[in-house]
Amino acid sequence: MGLRLRLSKQTLAILNALLARPAQWHHGYAISKTTGMASGTLYPILMRLEKLGWLETRWEEARVAGRPPRHQYRLTPNGREWAMEELRAARETKFAKVAAREAHG
């Protein structure tokens, strides 16, 4: 695929937020409010997702006159598939770790 993406907790949280309404376009600030992430963390991940081809972007004309157009994001079809797979794998890993802790505990 070219650029490898490290699946941090923050990346998974963003994927989760985008998958909540996969067909809908999301604004950056909205994703930030949903995930609780600062712009300094959010935007580098969005930039990397776009470079991988899993995120598509567009400019939306401003609803209020005098304001600049806003950037919107949503997962591509490939991106949705990949995101669902990764989130499932992450959940399974998390459950396995919890089970292992309970077994030892």
Next chain:
Amino acid sequence: MSTESTSLLLQASRWLVWKLVQVWPADSARWGQALAAEAEEIQHPFDGVRWALGGVMVFSRALGSHLLSWLMLPVGVGLKQNGGPLTTGPAPRLPRIVTVALLAGAAVLLSIPMGREALVTVRATWGGYMDVSTDEWGLDKLAAKAQRENDARTLAFAALATRDATRSTNRLERAVGMDPSLTWTYAARTMWGNPNWMDPHPEWLEELQTADPDNAVPYLRAADALAWQCCDPLRGGRSYTENDLQDRLAANAEWMKLMDRAFRAPRYDSYIQKHWELNREVWNRNPQLSLFTVLYPMWAHNIPKLLHVRTYAKILIAEAQKERAAGHLDRATELLVEANTLGTRMAQPNSADIERMVGLNISKLALPELASLYQTTGRAAESQATSQRLVVVSADLKPGRYFDSRPNTPEQRALKRDAWIVQGSAALGAILAGVALVSFLLLELWPSRWKLAGRRAICRTADWAPALFLLASVTFLLAFQPYERLLTGLRATSSAADFRLIDRAVWSLVSIPIAVLSPSSGVAGWTLLIAFLSLLLVFVVVRSVYRSRRAAATAA
């Protein structure tokens, strides 16, 4: 928080983000704009500040990424908006990052202590050891600091190294006022550009004699001042033969009295040892002083006028011959011993080479007479000892033993070879650095200006010059190592005799710019150039004739 300050905080956050957008790298500018557009939607002030600070982080990362992409491209190649290379013709092969690494490597090497010392030393040799190297500005600072701290010895050093006569005099008098044991510095000071060897400060002469009554040198200096008044050939454009001078000086009773006191004094010390100890002490406390700020005052250290010393010795010997002819053998012996004794004292290891040479010369004049006198008076053992001493003195006066700067030993020849490599690599390095800089500027500032052949030449230069500069820097430092050891030895030695040996070795470094910049080098250079151009002209003419004949033959 009031509505006004809330509004100000939000406005400031938005202002910051939009400012970042103005300087955002082109390849990711739309992300900056996206971030800034979102900032307009934020109403809560702290959210706005947090958003703006996040924007600063994103901007820094974008800038770093842009810079890295730019560095991975060769010099003269820009970045397109999509991050790809923007070329306007042939480009160098090496990416900027390699070029920067090569230049940084050279810069690191030249900035280590040995590198800095090597650069300062070599620069000073090309600056002209008689002129620029004394570092007057640095000496002014040193003198000011010494006065504030009541450091008489450092002030005396600055006074002796300063070439401005007025400042030198003031500093010297202050230093001696603080520490009277520095009175000897009055004798050591050179009068820059002044044919009078003694400063017109008669009180200094008296102070010298009072401070060091057993030393011949203060009396010799007083005698020199007197001789300058009555008899110096340089004064008033007169010229004398040596015999004329001898007669004029011998007729001056005051001069004769001073010289007599000098020749009878128990010691001869022109203070070279003390001067070197002072210089070394200050140099070790102030390592930023250039080598030649420390060495040049030693080279210019003032000593008594040796012509006068030799003249008086000849007067004594002539007087001894008269006394011998008159049958006053004891008196004749006394006079010859007096002459020989001063000669021997002058020839000690810590004296300057010229002092030793003149001292030995005086002994060489007196000893044959003395040996003969001893023989006549039946003192065979003393006569034999005197003759043996004469053999030693004659051997010491062999031609080439003094002032011979040619490398005579394997070590000296190795140093001379290293000196050429040091100077050559320094000059080459300077040229390569300049050439590299010019080629970078031409490619970066005017990338599309050059015709194809010219651009290719500039690109090749940009590729090779940094690597060659690094190589020249490494060669420079390796070749300088023997000199670094010499300088370490120079700082460590307190003996003026050892100083002279090391100083003579360092001279091999100084002699190269002198040889290159000398008039004969200029003549040789022009001769070579004319010869080369003449050969080129002959070649072009012969080739044209040959071609035209061949063309004519083909046509026929």
